[in-house]
Amino acid sequence: MISVQTAPFDVGTEQQVLTRKRTDIGAVVSFTGLVRDFNERPDVQALTLEHYPGMTEQALQDIVAEAEARWALQGIRLIHRVGRLEPGDPIVMVAVASAHRRHAFEACDFIMDYLKTRAPFWKKEHTVSGHYWVAERNTDIEDAKRWEAT
Numbered sequence: 001m002i003s004v005q006t007a008p009f010d011v012g013t014e015q016q017v018l019t020r021k022r023t024d025i026g027a028v029v030s031f032t033g034l035v036r037d038f039n040e041r042p043d044v045q046a047l048t049l050e051h052y053p054g055m056t057e058q059a060l061q062d063i064v065a066e067a068e069a070r071w072a073l074q075g076i077r078l079i080h081r082v083g084r085l086e087p088g089d090p091i092v093m094v095a096v097a098s099a100h101r102r103h104a105f106e107a108c109d110f111i112m113d114y115l116k117t118r119a120p121f122w123k124k125e126h127t128v129s130g131h132y133w134v135a136e137r138n139t140d141i142e143d144a145k146r147w148e149a150t
Contacts, residue, residue: 037087
């Protein structure tokens, strides 16, 4: 399941939905990203995420499909929030189920790396000293490149 939404999510509930009535799952690896109170500036008060409806969901589906082609997986839940969020709010969750832990770990890592570089989300940080759009990070680009050789 892939969801782009404004509503908060509960990681425990999402994992239960992923594993309900499944006995073929040996591992679930999840990542939850939270809004920080610092980034390019130290005084982040809020973050606004924008996306391109339709295009964003398709990009996420493509990333998930590529993960499913690379690893033996029993399920994936990917939730990304949009709208105005405050420090401490959950912003993204990726949960990957597999019969084997290594597949779950690698697929979760892959999905997050590609999400950061291929999904059309735009972030605006609101600070005491003003608002600004967050630039793409070179470290995110480098992280995603490591999957090109595998």
